Amino acid sequence: MNKAMQLGMIIAVILAVLTVVEYIFAVNVDDTAIRFYGLSGAAIAKAALIVWYFMHFGRVFRPEEAH
Amino acid sequence: MYAATTVLGGTGTGLMGFYLGLGFAMVMRKLFGYPDLWERDLCLSVGYVFGLVGWVLGIGLWGQWAREWFGMKTYANGAQGWQRYFTFCTDHKVIGIQYMVWFVVVFLAAGFMAMLMRVELAQSGMQFFNHDQYNAVMSLHGILMVAVAIAAVIGGFGNYAVPLMIGADDMAFPRLNALTFWLVPPVGIMLLATPFLGGLEAGWTAYPPLAVQTESAQTLFNLALMTFGLVSILGGLNFIVTVIYLRAEGMTWSRLPIFVWAMFLTAILALFYTQGIFVALFMVLLDRIGGMSFFNEANGGDPLLYQHVFWFYSHPAVYIMVLPGFGVALELLTHFSRKPLFAYRYAVGGLIGIVGLSGVVWAHHMFTSGMPNYLHPPFLVATELISIPTGLVFLAGLGTIWMGRVWLQTPMLFALAVLFNFACGGVTGIFLADVPTDIHLQDTYFVVAHFHYTIVGGEIFALFGGIYYWFPKMTGRMYNERLGKIHFWMMFIGFNVTFFIMHLPGIQGMNRRIADYPSEFDNINMVISIAAFFLGSSFLVFFYNIIWSWFRGPAAAANPWRARTLEWQTSSPPPHDNFESPPVIKGHPYDYGVPGSVHATFPMGAAHAPAGGGGGGGGGGGG
Amino acid sequence: MAVAAPAMHHKGPDRTAINRLGLWLFFFSESLIFALLLSSRFFLEGLNIPLKHGSDEQAVDQVLGLAITVILLLSSVTAFTGETAFEHGRKRLGHWMILATIVLGLIFAGGVAYEWKTAHFTRGEAFGTVFFTMTGVHASHVMSGVIMLGLVWVQALRGKYNEKNHWPVSGVVMYWHFVDVVWVFFYPALYLV
Ligand SMILES: [Cu+2]
Numbered sequence: 067m068n069k070a071m072q073l074g075m076i077i078a079v080i081l082a083v084l085t086v087v088e089y090i091f092a093v094n095v096d097d098t099a100i101r102f103y104g105l106s107g108a109a110i111a112k113a114a115l116i117v118w119y120f121m122h123f124g125r126v127f128r129p130e131e132a133h
Numbered sequence: 134m135y136a137a138t139t140v141l142g143g144t145g146t147g148l149m150g151f152y153l154g155l156g157f158a159m160v161m162r163k164l165f166g167y168p169d170l171w172e173r174d175l176c177l178s179v180g181y182v183f184g185l186v187g188w189v190l191g192i193g194l195w196g197q198w199a200r201e202w203f204g205m206k207t208y209a210n211g212a213q214g215w216q217r218y219f220t221f222c223t224d225h226k227v228i229g230i231q232y233m234v235w236f237v238v239v240f241l242a243a244g245f246m247a248m249l250m251r252v253e254l255a256q257s258g259m260q261f262f263n264h265d266q267y268n269a270v271m272s273l274h275g276i277l278m279v280a281v282a283i284a285a286v287i288g289g290f291g292n293y294a295v296p297l298m299i300g301a302d303d304m305a306f307p308r309l310n311a312l313t314f315w316l317v318p319p320v321g322i323m324l325l326a327t328p329f330l331g332g333l334e335a336g337w338t339a340y341p342p343l344a345v346q347t348e349s350a351q352t353l354f355n356l357a358l359m360t361f362g363l364v365s366i367l368g369g370l371n372f373i374v375t376v377i378y379l380r381a382e383g384m385t386w387s388r389l390p391i392f393v394w395a396m397f398l399t400a401i402l403a404l405f406y407t408q409g410i411f412v413a414l415f416m417v418l419l420d421r422i423g424g425m426s427f428f429n430e431a432n433g434g435d436p437l438l439y440q441h442v443f444w445f446y447s448h449p450a451v452y453i454m455v456l457p458g459f460g461v462a463l464e465l466l467t468h469f470s471r472k473p474l475f476a477y478r479y480a481v482g483g484l485i486g487i488v489g490l491s492g493v494v495w496a497h498h499m500f501t502s503g504m505p506n507y508l509h510p511p512f513l514v515a516t517e518l519i520s521i522p523t524g525l526v527f528l529a530g531l532g533t534i535w536m537g538r539v540w541l542q543t544p545m546l547f548a549l550a551v552l553f554n555f556a557c558g559g560v561t562g563i564f565l566a567d568v569p570t571d572i573h574l575q576d577t578y579f580v581v582a583h584f585h586y587t588i589v590g591g592e593i594f595a596l597f598g599g600i601y602y603w604f605p606k607m608t609g610r611m612y613n614e615r616l617g618k619i620h621f622w623m624m625f626i627g628f629n630v631t632f633f634i635m636h637l638p639g640i641q642g643m644n645r646r647i648a649d650y651p652s653e654f655d656n657i658n659m660v661i662s663i664a665a666f667f668l669g670s671s672f673l674v675f676f677y678n679i680i681w682s683w684f685r686g687p688a689a690a691a692n693p694w695r696a697r698t699l700e701w702q703t704s705s706p707p708p709h710d711n712f713e714s715p716p717v718i719k720g721h722p723y724d725y726g727v728p729g730s731v732h733a734t735f736p737m738g739a740a741h742a743p744a745g746g747g748g749g750g751g752g753g754g755g756g
Numbered sequence: 757m758a759v760a761a762p763a764m765h766h767k768g769p770d771r772t773a774i775n776r777l778g779l780w781l782f783f784f785s786e787s788l789i790f791a792l793l794l795s796s797r798f799f800l801e802g803l804n805i806p807l808k809h810g811s812d813e814q815a816v817d818q819v820l821g822l823a824i825t826v827i828l829l830l831s832s833v834t835a836f837t838g839e840t841a842f843e844h845g846r847k848r849l850g851h852w853m854i855l856a857t858i859v860l861g862l863i864f865a866g867g868v869a870y871e872w873k874t875a876h877f878t879r880g881e882a883f884g885t886v887f888f889t890m891t892g893v894h895a896s897h898v899m900s901g902v903i904m905l906g907l908v909w910v911q912a913l914r915g916k917y918n919e920k921n922h923w924p925v926s927g928v929v930m931y932w933h934f935v936d937v938v939w940v941f942f943y944p945a946l947y948l949v
């Protein structure tokens with residue numbers, strides 16, 4: 067229980083940091099291409115974290131477990 | 134009566150929803166301070182959405198499913214016998230027949246529209262329709278036939294045969310399956326109502342800016358097709374989960390019947406790509422009723438966006454139509470050649486290859502649209518590449534007949550015709566995939582002839598072959614073989630004469646979708662029209678045969694084709710749970726003539742001990 | 757297909773596994789709606805955000821965008837905590853977390869509505885078209901998520917879920933995270949590029 071929730075908190079903090087970094091990056095970088103690729107990378111990283119840790123994507127491949 | 138109360142109840146709640154939606158839209162307009170409360174397309178759209186929800190809730194979603202979400206007890210469906218077909222019935226066999234009957238009727242209606250078009254086109258000048266009426270009939274024929282091509286085989290045979298063939302007792306989500314079917318009737322009825330509500334002007338592709346500017350029933354068309362997209366998506370989802378999780382013990386991926394493979398891969402296409410047409414139509418809808426500017430060049434929009442999104446779906450849609458057709462054809466070819474399916478693994482690989490490539494070729498429909506020229510070569514090459522996996526599938530079919538003991542029953546004739554027709558359609562496709570020839574042939578009757586060869590020749594022939602093949606299983610009765618063969622030869626000859634000749638005016642530049650043409654094409658169009666009427670009349674034979682046989686035909690054996698796949702190892706029609714005891718798969722489904730091979734056993738049921746065995750001409754005919 | 761194993765089941769497959777795969781396929785399909793809208797946004801407007809008429813400020817409200825993004829992220833955390841709580845049988849915590857998720861979801865939707873009201877562009881121009889469509893489709897998903905969370909919350913209060921049986925909670929929470937993933941892509945595309 068506590069372990070699972072701790073992990074969730076850690077992921078949430080990483081996500082929050084990424085969001086803030088994303089924002090500061092976008093506001094301060096003037097090159098359109100660099101900004102686009104940087105934001106894309108950050109978005110993909112955030113999506114991957116949510117999909118794997120919050121949505122438990124791995125469980126799809128372990129159907130024999132109850133949850 | 135249960136059936137009447139269900140359908141009438143659903144209609145009632147649907148109408149209530151519709152008026153509720155109208156009222157809601159007008160109240161919202163009042164709240165947001167619009168001067169006029171009534172805005173036709175907007176109010177009707179909201180009414181449609183509310184009405185659709187009301188209809189599915191009333192037809193059985195509420196009683197049999199949604200009550201659960203509110204913590205209430207659900208009701209069981211008490212209908213028996215024929216009444217099940219008019220209720221929210223979750224049995225995949227009932228749903229399969231519901232789809233099949235529905236779409237065969239729509240096929241008849243849309244075919245009748247084709248006949249009307251050929252009456253008008255028999256001569257140059259305008260004799261029978263005015264231009265608006267011709268546009269309405271042409272658009273409606275197109276979209277209804279597209280709907281038939283997409284859903285008849287998938288919805289009908291997919292629902293009926295796939296769970297049986299993999300040894301399951303139903304689909305993975307039976308209630309979702311019933312819900313999916315009951316979304317279909319509103320689509321059909323709404324589309325058939327469009328001629329009375331303003332007609333359609335923009336063809337089945339509904340390109341903006343015309344689709345945005347037209348005063349016709351375009352909004353209704355968009356809403357109906359978006360609903361139909363939902364049908365495709367939910368159906369595809371159900372098939373994928375069913376095939377992954379509900380296969381019988383021993384039914385490995387390499388033992389899966391080829392039709393199930395084709396359905397599985399089609400379901401992936403349907404699940405993923407159908408959102409393309411959903412979004413494309415949604416954007417047109419927003420431009421029409423929401424005052425947005427997706428396609429309004431003046432305000433920064435771009436009509437090409439529609440074509441990209443639309444064809445992103447609508448090219449894969451060709452494979453959503455044709456792959457199940459291939460599956461049925463290969464299935465029939467192997468059963469009626471009494472021989473293992475040639476190069477099974479390559480055939481499956483070919484189907485997978487088609488699915489893989491189908492998403493990267495869409496812009497071959499746009500070579501003359503004005504998109505950037507640098508996009509031409511990649512889409513040309515990708516399109517031509519698809520002929521490699523298609524060729525694998527095709528060769529698997531040819532190799533199966535090779536040296537086989539071909540049994541020329543009606544279903545087999547249709548399957549052989551699929552090979553022939555699709556070869557013709559494939560060859561003409563090359564000219565349309567090549568940019569230089571396509572620029573000349575774009576929007577001519579050559580295109581019409583080509584896609585009728587692929588879709589009708591490749592899929593609708595397979596659909597009719599499948600109807601004859603599974604008819605004894607679905608109804609428990611046998612059709613009339615002689616009438617079946619007459620239907621086949623009339624359809625085959627009528628089809629080939631009509632559409633082969635249609636290439637010629639196309640090469641000379643006769644435009645499609647236009648009610649009139651230069652009088653120099655008079656003679657050839659008269660020939661096409663006469664051949665088309667001959668083709669149309671073949672379906673009268675079909676309907677007579679099917680309807681008479683359904684009620685009066687001789688009782689069918691459990692396995693009249695001595696086929697090895699699982700659906701034939703149970704009674705005709707099968708019991709509610711499909712098999713009296715769960716099957717266990719021991720071998721490949723197509724090992725005809727392989728000594729000692731067995732496809733399935735029923736270890737817990739003595740009556741069925743080893744079934745699906747034997748080869749060549751023998752075995753497995755009990756029931 | 758890596759998920760081939762359960763076909764060999766003798767007693768029939770696990771219902772939760774079937775439901776979960778179905779839900780993932782639904783996400784897979786839905787993601788294409790959002791991907792196509794995202795592509796349309798770049799197709800029509802390129803890598804630009806227009807400026808306010810007659811000034812050199814961007815037309816979108818950066819502070820508001822960041823604020824609602826953080827709120828949606830917070831709601832994902834509460835949703836995750838709620839689901840984990842139900843998995844471990846801590847129902848009281850679960851109830852509160854679901855309620856918190858609902859409230860945060862409503863605040864997010866309110867933020868979007870405020871943005872719509874104060875927008876410096878109209879739906880008749882290209883950026884307005886993509887902005888209102890993308891946020892609108894996303895917000896409608898948020899609202900449907902709120903409704904489903906509400907239904908689940910009521911059932912949870914009535915004690916329908918426990919460690920063994922909590923699929924509806926997990927399913928709705930997965931949906932909620934999915935909507936969050938969509939915003940992860942929409943937020944930079946609409947506010948930051
Ligand atoms: Cu194409």
